Amino acid sequence: MATTVVWFWDDLRVHDNPAIWKAARRGRVAPVFIYAPEELGERAWGGARKWWLHYSLQSLQESLRQRGSDLYLYRAPESLPVLEAVLTATRADALYWNTRYDPIGRTLQERVAHTFKARGIEVRAFPSRLMHDPDSVRTDSGQPYTVFTPFWKRFLQTAQVPSPLPAPERLLPPESAPPEGVSLESLRLLPIPDWAGGIRATWQPGEAAAHQRLQAFLQQAVHAYADMRDRPDVDGTSRLSPYLANGEISPRQIWHATLNASGGQWSKGVESFLRELGWREFAYHVLYHHPHTLTEPLRPEFRNFPWQDTTTPEVRAWHKGRTGIPMVDAGMRQLWHTGWMHNRVRMIVASWLTKNLLYHWRLGEAWFWDTLVDADPANNVLGWQWSAGCGADAAPYYRIFNPVLQGRRFDPNGAYVRQWVPELRNLPTEYLHAPWEAPPSVLEAAGVALGKTYPFPQVELDKSRQRALELFENWHARG
Numbered sequence: 001m002a003t004t005v006v007w008f009w010d011d012l013r014v015h016d017n018p019a020i021w022k023a024a025r026r027g028r029v030a031p032v033f034i035y036a037p038e039e040l041g042e043r044a045w046g047g048a049r050k051w052w053l054h055y056s057l058q059s060l061q062e063s064l065r066q067r068g069s070d071l072y073l074y075r076a077p078e079s080l081p082v083l084e085a086v087l088t089a090t091r092a093d094a095l096y097w098n099t100r101y102d103p104i105g106r107t108l109q110e111r112v113a114h115t116f117k118a119r120g121i122e123v124r125a126f127p128s129r130l131m132h133d134p135d136s137v138r139t140d141s142g143q144p145y146t147v148f149t150p151f152w153k154r155f156l157q158t159a160q161v162p163s164p165l166p167a168p169e170r171l172l173p174p175e176s177a178p179p180e181g182v183s184l185e186s187l188r189l190l191p192i193p194d195w196a197g198g199i200r201a202t203w204q205p206g207e208a209a210a211h212q213r214l215q216a217f218l219q220q221a222v223h224a225y226a227d228m229r230d231r232p233d234v235d236g237t238s239r240l241s242p243y244l245a246n247g248e249i250s251p252r253q254i255w256h257a258t259l260n261a262s263g264g265q266w267s268k269g270v271e272s273f274l275r276e277l278g279w280r281e282f283a284y285h286v287l288y289h290h291p292h293t294l295t296e297p298l299r300p301e302f303r304n305f306p307w308q309d310t311t312t313p314e315v316r317a318w319h320k321g322r323t324g325i326p327m328v329d330a331g332m333r334q335l336w337h338t339g340w341m342h343n344r345v346r347m348i349v350a351s352w353l354t355k356n357l358l359y360h361w362r363l364g365e366a367w368f369w370d371t372l373v374d375a376d377p378a379n380n381v382l383g384w385q386w387s388a389g390c391g392a393d394a395a396p397y398y399r400i401f402n403p404v405l406q407g408r409r410f411d412p413n414g415a416y417v418r419q420w421v422p423e424l425r426n427l428p429t430e431y432l433h434a435p436w437e438a439p440p441s442v443l444e445a446a447g448v449a450l451g452k453t454y455p456f457p458q459v460e461l462d463k464s465r466q467r468a469l470e471l472f473e474n475w476h477a478r479g
Contacts, residue, residue: 001027001028001172001175002026002027002028002093002094003027003028003029003030003090003091003092003093003094003174003175004022004023004026004027004028004029004030004092004093004094004095004096005029005030005032005083005086005087005090005092005094005095005096006019006020006023006029006030006031006032006096006097007019007032007033007034007079007083007095007096007097007112008031008032008033008060008071008097009033009097009098009100009105009247010100010105010129010245010246010247011098011128011129011247011250012033012056012057012059012060012207012246012247012248013060013063013207013210013247013248013249013250014060014063014064014067014167014168014207015164015165015166015167015207015253016128016164016165016166016250016252016253017098017128017165017167017250018098018126018127018128018165019096019097019098019124019126019128020096020167020168020171021165021166021167021168022096022124022126023094023096024168024170024171024172025168026094027172028090028172028173028174028175029069029171029172029173029174030072030086030090030092030173030174030178031064031069031070031071031072031171032071032072032074032082032083032086032178033057033060033071033072033073033074034074034075034076034079034082034083035073035074035075035076035187035189036075036076036077036078036079036082038077038078039077039078039079039104039108040104041104042366043102043104043294043369043377045189045375046369046370046371046372046375047191047370047371048196048199048339048370048371048372048373048375049245049246049372049373049375050189050190050191051189051190051191051196051199051200051339051373052199052203052205052242052246052339052373053189053246054184054187054189054190055205055206056205056206056246056248057071057073057184058184058206059205059206059207059208059209059248060207061184063167063207064171067167067168067169067170067171068170068171068172068173069171069172069173070173072086072178072181073181073182073183073184073187074086074179074181074182075182075186075187079108079112080111080112080115082179083095083112083116084115084116085178085179086178086179087116087121089176089177089178089179090174090175090176090177090178091174091175091176092121092174093120093121093122094121094122094123094124095112095116095121095122095123095124096123096124096125096126097109097124097125097126098125098126098127098128098129098247099125099126099127099128099129100129101129101130101134101284101287101288101378102284102287102294102377102378103287103291103294104294104377106288106291109125113125128250128252129247129250129251129284130251130281130284131155131159131161131251131252131255131277131281132155132158132159132281132285134284134285134288134289136158137151137154137155137158137159137285138154139154144285144286144288144289144290145282145285145286146286146290146298146392146393147392147393148278148279148282148392148393149393151278151281151282151285152275152278152282155278155281161252161255161256162252163252163256164250164252164253164256196339198336198337198338198339199337199338199339199373202337202338202339202340203242203338203339203340203373205242205243205246205248206248207248207249209243209248210240210243210248210249211249211253213238213239213240213243214238214240214249214253214254214257215257217237217238217239217240218257218258218261219261221235221236221237221238222238222258222261222262222269222270222273223267223268223269223270224236224269225237225238225269225270225272225273226268226269226271226272227269229272229273229276229343229344230343230344230410231344231410231411232330232331232334232342232344232345232410232411232416233410233411233412233413233414233415233416233419237342237343238254238273239340240254241340241374241376241379242339242340242372242373242374244280244374244376245373245374245375245376245379251277251280251281254277255274255277258270258273258274259274279379279382280378280379282382282392282393283376283378283379283381283382283383284378286298286378286382286391286392287377287378287381287382290392293381293385293391293392294377294381295362297361297385297388297390297391298385298390298391298392298394299390299391299394302388302389302390305390305475306358306471306475307354307358307359307360307361307388308357308358308359308360309359309360309362309363311363314357314359314458315353315357315359315363317455317458318332318349318352318353318357318458319332319336319367320332320333320336321333321336321420321421322455323352323455323457323458324436324450324454324455324456324457324458325352325403325404325457325458326403326407326417326421326424326432326433326434326435327345327348327403327404327406327407327411327416327417327433328348328349328352328403329420329421330345330411330416330417330419330420330421331345331346331348331349331420332349333420333421334420335368335371335372336371337420339371339372339373339374340372340373340374341372342416344406344410345416346368346383346387347383347386347387347401348401348403348406349364350364350383350384350387350388351387351400351401351403352401352403354384354387354388354389355388355389355397355400355401355464355465355468356400356458356459356461356464356465356468357458357459357464358467358468358471361384361385361387361388361390362384364384365380365381365384368380368384397468397472398469398472400465400468400469402461402465403433403461404433404434404461407432407433408433411433412429413429414427414429414432414433417432417433418432421454423447423448423453423454424446424448424454426445426446426447426448427442427443427446427448428442428446435448435450435454436450436456436457
């Protein structure tokens with residue numbers, strides 16, 4: 001009977017996993033996960049993603065064991081020699097995986113495919129991370145898209161989202177055992193000392209938890225999603241992003257489950273939610289066709305923009321949520337405590353760092369990469385370049401978020417700021433998003449001493465906005 005090695009990466013699930021499904025139908029299966037952060041360089045898993053990865057792998061192991069198989073774990077500086085050893089030991093004649101679309105993953109998979117095809121091994125890659133083929137969705141002139149709205153229109157016109165695959169009922173192990181692997185604990189993915197208490201209290205990783213979260217969202221929140229998705233003070237979003245990032249649920253599972261729940265009706269909430277899935281597709285579309293954007297702006301003229309690119313005490317205060325701007329501080333503290341931040345607030349904190357403080361978007365993107373449980377190369381880069389004004393479909397540089405107005409609009413009762421910036425919780429709502437505007441008597445009554453219990457703003461909003469605009473105009477005038 002034929003034996004197939006299945007190389008897991010960011011597809012840590014058994015349902016709607018084409019590689020494991022096809023391998024199971026072919027014969028015996030050797031599922032493999034290789035932890036090789038060295039070959040990923042700066043795109044190795046950050047601290048929060050490593051925490052999630054530990055429990056995601058644990059969940060996948062249990063699912064595979066329930067079906068008669070196991071997940072063979074390896075720790076190595078490179079994946080290719082491990083795959084070679086597993087193929088040899090199991091006498092497998094095929095190697096399957098699900099396609100990656102990020103530049104590092106594509107390069108690695110191309111090298112592995114070339115190596116083993118030359119040795120007569122059947123190598124197959126299956127699409128499952130995206131709902132569209134980045135090479136097939138093009139403009140009328142044959143070019144890739146860099147603006148979301150026309151991309152989304154073309155996607156809806158042309159993309160046929162396949163129905164999700166079931167999980168294999170049974171997986172036959174290889175007749176010859178693979179090389180001895182390592183234990184999950186030996187990968188040392190969990191932090192020492194343990195700083196992940198808030199993340200642990202907030203999230204339950206794993207494939208089953210992903211579907212529980214999806215069903216809860218579809219039952220309770222999707223129809224109000226269009227109106228509530230920008231409100232960080234309510235649980236109005238799906239919070240499926242970490243499950244998508246780790247491949248515990250696929251976008252096509254979400255797509256079909258959403259339409260099934262709505263009876264096929266594209267209500268305002270359903271359309272708005274599926275459009276957000278479209279933004280994820282668009283992020284990978286841009287990264288696939290412009291791999292340099294992993295480190296460089298899509299708009300080449302911004303390569304010489306005079307952002308500051310060193311981590312100063314000012315940046316560290318931003319890390320810690322000590323900027324003196326309540327909405328910014330609430331978001332940064334939510335991020336540190338839970339490994340996640342509401343999308344509206346991500347835009348606010350990014351605008352503050354890149355425009356009010358004039359720091360390079362890469363500094364913020366790197367911090368998000370290390371601290372987000374949903375850190376994703378395409379989404380993270382697209383979001384930061386959008387906020388900085390230098391990427392695909394980007395907000396113009398002169399669009400600078402006012403965090404006070406944003407707070408008053410999207411956290412109107414102050415619940416979000418009071419949760420994450422408790423030293424301000426006793427302030428009246430009218431002053432909560434701008435405590436420096438409160439009269440001294442109000443501050444005293446609330447127990448707030450600016451500069452002591454809560455910092456003054458790092459920079460004045462109006463002056464820093466004007467400084468950013470003048471810098472942009474002078475830079476633009478120089479060409």
